[in-house]
Amino acid sequence: MTKRDEGRSEENSIFIGGKPFMNYVTGVIMQFGNGAREVVVKARGKFISKGVDVAEVARRKFLTEQNVSVKEVKIGSEEFENKEGKLINVSILEVILKKG
């Protein structure tokens, strides 16, 4: 994930990176607060565990009254260019949270 992508919102998506955990939880809550029906938490590689934690903490601790639940979880692999310019595979995760 490039620096530019970290925390970027696009089509109600939250990209997990190296920023503090609660930044991403707040991002999810704000997107629902702004009227989104679905928010997608996306993470790659080592950030996947953090992505699941963000989705779970947002859902359980902050969004239960808004009736937000996990609609679907997807995993996959992507080719990724590392610092040396070599193509490597990284795992990706998407957690789709849905209101109502």
Add this chain to the structure above:
Amino acid sequence: MTKRDEGRSEENSIFIGGKPFMNYVTGVIMQFGNGAREVVVKARGKFISKGVDVAEVARRKFLTEQNVSVKEVKIGSEEFENKEGKLINVSILEVILKKG
């Protein structure tokens, strides 16, 4: 995850822990080799990223000819007693791999 649980197989499940990555990939391949139609890769907390990697590497690099695909991915939270005996929440992941 207790020491006892790491790498333990139960009902065609692979529990991800601190052992070398390929141990778990081999575990998945062996369970399909032993006739399992489905194998569940389970991970908690910081091991979730590794769990997704294990499922993806097993599927893409070793099991494509056996037509193994991701049937479902589940996430959730569990109460967990830490070393100090305090109950904390940990995220959990299950990747269900299915043959055919």
